[in-house]
Amino acid sequence: MPLPTDYWTRPIYAENKGWWQVADNWLMQCYNTPIRDFCVTTAFAPYTSAPESPHILWTKQIIFGGIAGGPFGDKKYYTGLSYEQFYTPLILEGRIIYVEHPPTSGVDVFGTRCIDLYTGEDIWFIEGASIDFAQIYDIENPNEHGLIAHLWDVSGPVANTTAEIYDAFTGRYLFTITNITWGGLQRFAAGPTIFGPKGEILSYYLDNVNNRMILWNSSLAIHRAFPWIGGEVGEIYSPGMGAVVDGRLGVQWNVSIPDLPGNPSISVIGEGYILAQDRVPVQQPGQYSSQFIYIDVAFDAKTGEMLWTHNRTLYQAYLRRPMVISEGKYVMMDEAELRLHCYDIRTGEELWVSDSMPSGWDIFTYQIHIAYGKVYTTSYSGHVYAYDLNTGELAWDFYMGNAGKETVYGSWPTYNGFTIADGKIYIANDEHSPDSIAWRGGKLWCLNATTGKLIWSISGWLRNPAIADGYLTALNYLDGKVYTIGKGPSATTVYVERDVIPLGSTVLIKGTVLDQSPAQPDTPAVAKESMSAWMEYLHMQKPCPQEVKGVPVDLYAIYPDGSYKYVDTVTTEPLAGGIYGLAWTPPMEGTYTIIAVFNGDESYGSSSAGTILHVTAAPPEAPSPATPEQIEQISQQVTPLQETVQTMQTIQMVIIVVIVVLLLLVAYDIYINRKMIK
Template structure:
C-alpha cells in the first residue's frame, strides 16, 4: 500500500501539467488471454477515496481498427487497472487520454491547491504484442493425494477446496460443509485423545459403563475447527464456575495438543469463565492491508435456555489461546457469513415493522482510526480494545446510521407475522406463519393454513415484500390430531419443508415464490414419529427418525431418490431392525451419520455404526460398527481440512479420522 499523506500546498498555482501513462501486464500476451492495463496520470491525490475521472484508452488493432475503452476513474495513486482481452495476433497500439479537470476539495492533487486546472495529456503510445500461442501462466499445484499438515504455504492457492473450517458447532441435520473436497472414505484413525475416564467401569459393577452425558449434560461441546485447529470444551457444563473447566486445542492433522487452559471474559480471572461459541476467519482487504484474521469467539452475558445470542463476544487466538479483544452489546440473531467472512446479523421485528442489518466489518471503532479521509481508515486493529459493537460512532460510508456495525434500517410490510427460517445475504430472507388450534413443546396441532413469505435483503430494495403465499392444508391435518412442525429450509436449495409427525410425511414449498411445490410425500416408517432429524442441502431433502432408514428426496420436486437402511445384524436395537442413526454433515458428495439417542440405557447397545453414504446414489461408502458413537447433548462429529474429529461415547475418547 502507498501512504497518501498530503504535502505542502503550492500557493497560487492555477494550472498544472499532467503526465498520462499506459502499461500492460503481461506483454506479450496470447490471443484470448487477459492483460491488465495500468491507466492514469503521475499525480497522486490527497485522500484515499479521491480519484481522477473520465480517462479513456484508445486501442488500435493490428488491422488498423480502433476502439475506445473507458471512461475510467482512478484511485488516489493516480492510476487504476482495466482488463483487456485481444482477439487477434499482431501488434496493438494503446494510448491513455486524460481530460482537463479542476481540483476541488473532493479531488485534490498532492501539492496543488483547490481550483488548480489539471491540464489534459496523452500518454506515450504502447505497443502490445499479441502472439498466437498463449503466454505462460503460473502453474497450479495439484491437490494433495496423501497426508499433509498445516500451515499451508499461501502459494498453494488451489488447496482451498480441501482446507475448510467448521466455524459453528456441529448440530444434527447434516449441514453442507464446504472446503472438504477430500472428505474421508474410510474410517482410518489418525490419532486419539482421552477426553475423560470412559468406557466400561469393570469389577463389581459388571457391565456398567461411564456416563456419556446423555441426557442434558453433554460432553465435547462447543467443538470447532479453525484453520486446522480443533477446539473443544474439556468437561460438561455441570457445576458451572464452581468447578475448574477448560478449553482444549488440538492440531487436526497430527493430534498434537496445542494448548489447554481456562478462558475468561475480558481476560480477567475474576470474571466469568467462557467457552467456545463460534469461530471466524475474516478477510480484511483495504488500501492499507490485505489478509485474513482467525478468531475463536467465546460469548458471555445474555444466555438462558431459550435466550437470544449473548451480548459480549471475547476474541482469542485459536493457535495459542491468547486473549485479543472484546465486543460488547453485539446484536442477537442468526450469524450469517459474508463473502469476506464478516458476520452479518439481520434483525426483523414484526411488532415494530422494521428490518436492520449489522455487519461486523463495519464496527469502525475496531479500525486503526474512524476517519475515512485518513490512512488509518485502512487498517483493522481491534486488539486490546473493549468496543461497543453497536455504540455511537462517526457517520461514515460504512456506518451511515452513526452506529457501529449497522448499515441500514428499513421498514417492512405491516401485516407480516411468524418466524424467519433462513437468510441469503444481499438476496432475501424467508419465513412462515400458520393458523392452528393449539401448540405445545415439539408440535402444533390443527394447522389449517401455512403462509410462506419472503423479504428482500438486496440493499437497493431491502424490506420490500417479494412474495406471500398461503396454502390450505389437507383435511387430515386439521381433523386428525396431527402435529406439524417446520422441518428444514435452504434458500440456496430452493425449498422450505414441513413435517407432519403422526403421518410421517413432508410437504415442500418454494423459497423463490412461496408456493407449495411438492408433497405430501408417501409416509415414512412409523418409527420416524420419534426423534425426527432432517436437512435441506446439496439439492436434497434428507429425512429420518428412529427407524434407522434414511430417506433422500429431491429438494425441489419431492421425488424420493433413495433410501438407506442401517441394518442391525445382531438385534441390539429393541424397537427396530435398523440402527437409530442421525445425520451429522454433508461433505464432498457424501453424508455422514452416527448412532445416538436422547437417553440411552446402560449398558450401551453394542456395534452402533458410524456411516458414510454417497448422496448421489445412496451407496454405502463405509460403515464402522462399534466406532465413533455420537451424542445427543454434547458435541457431535465435525469436519475441517477434510478430517473428521469426533468424540466416541463408547470410550469417551476424541478421534481424528482421515488419510494417514
C-alpha cells in the first residue's frame, strides 16, 4: 500500500501496513531519552515524517508572552529558558501531553494536560501529576497480542523510586510501582533510562559505593506481580487497578563491577553499550581554568560487565557529554581547542580529531548529535557544522547570517537542542538567560541534513520541538504561544457565472482555494515560497507581504458524451482572497460537469469541487450584410429593370387617361340624349 502524502490524522487504520515509515510517536522529551533541559538536549526521530514548510496548523496561548507595554517599555515576559522550560511535549497517537508548572519553578507543577495534535483542543487534565514520559508496551504472549500505552509519573530518590502509572487515553490513574532501583532521569546527558526492545522501561543504576551495576525492568515487575492464575509468569498482562507493585520484582540482574576511578555516572546507552563518565579537575600553577581528566568507562548493556576504561585529558569539556552512540562511535567536544574528538565505543580508542572550529563563539558548542553518518553541531557562532562520522572531515557549514548589532555574537546564537527527523535538522535561535528586551531576527531553521541547504525558516524562538506524524510542536518564547507546524486541510470551490449558455458562448469559471487549518480558517492558501512571510503576517504582527504567490488549480470537464478532459491550470491570487478564474468556451451542446482540483503540496492536503454547466443549441444565424461587390452587381441588374418599369408605368398612365376620357365622353353622350328626349 502506498505511503500517505495527503493530509491525514490518527488513528491509522490497522490495514494500512507500511505507514510506520512516516508515522511515529514522541514518548520521551528527547524522543528516546527522558529529560530535555535548557541545553544538551538534541534529539533524533528516525521514523517519522516532518514538516516540509513553515505552515502553521494551530496556535495556543499557554503563558503570558511578548511585550507588556506601558511603563515596562520593550521588556517581554519571563521566558523560563534559563531553567523552567514551560513546554516539553510528548506526542502519543495524535495527542500532545505536557506538564504545566508555575512561571518560576520547574519542580512544582499544576498538573499534566493533554491536547489534540491537529487542533490544540483540550482532551483531559490530571491535577497535580507530573508525567515524565509515555510508554507503548508490546504484549506478545500466548493469550494476548498488541500494544498498551501508559504514562509514567516518577518521583523519589534514586535507587528507591516510586512511579505512578496512568492510562494514556483517558488520563486516569491505574497503579503504582514502589521500591524501584532507578538509575534516574539524567540531566545534560542521555542518561540511564531507556526503552527496551518491546517498549519496556529499562533503568540502569550504577552504584559506585557498593561497586554494583543493577538493571531494572518494568515488564518483569508487572508480570511477576500479576501472574496468571494457574499459568506461567508472563502468560497474561493484567496489572490490577489501584494496585501497589513492589518494584524489587523488576530487578533483572544485579552484578558486581570493579572499583572505578572517580565517581562516574551513566551518560548514554546505545548499541548494546553503557558509557559512564566523570571528570576530575587538575589545576596547574598560573592556569586560569582547570584542565580536566575525563574518565570514560564502558559496560556491556546486556550483562553489566565492564569492558574498558580510559582517562582522557581535555581542557574544559563542561556539559559536553555525548547524547548518542551511533555506528559504534561517540563524540565529545574540547572547548579549549574547539575540536571534536571521536571514540570507538567497542575499545575506547580515539578515532579522529576534527580541525578547530573557526569562531571563538564555537566555545559554546553544547549541542552534538550523530545521524545519517554525520556529526552535527551548533553553538553561539550562528554556524551549523556537519562532519563525516568516519573521517572527521567537515561535510558542510551553514551560516545563519550577520545579526548586526542585534546580538553581541555577530550572528544569532543557538543554545537549545536541535531536532533531527526525516532527513532534516530543525534548529532554533535562543540563548541562556536572555535579556528582558529581546533581540530581533531569531528563527526556527529547517536544513537539509545531507547538504546543509536551507529548506525554510520562520520567525520565533521555537526551541526544543517534538516531531511526530509530520508535525512539529514548540513554544514560541516571543509570544507565549505553542505553534504546531505541518500540513493542514484545504477547501476548493468552483462555480460559473452563467450555468446555461448557448453553444459558442464563453463562460467564466471562478473559485477559491482556502486554508482550513484551525490557526487561520478560510484564509487564502499560498505557495511554499511565500509561506514564511504569510504566516508571520497572520500570527506575528509582521507587515503583509506585497507579493504572495498562490497555488495551482487544475480544471477538468466531463463532457456530455462522458469523456473526461483536462481544461487548463490556473493559479490563485492570495491578496485577492484566494480567487482564480478562467474564460472557457465549451465546444458542444449538452450538460458539462466542471471540476476544480487542488492537488495539495507541502503545506496543504488536497481538495476539489465541482459545478454543472448546460450548453443549449445555437440561435439561428442572422443574414449577413451585402458586400460592395454584391451591391454593385445587383445595382447593374436593377438599373435596366428600373427603365422598363418606368416605361410601363407611363403606358399605364396613358391607358388610364384614355379610359377616363372615353368614360367621360360616354357619360356626356348619355346625358345629351336623355335631355333631347325630354
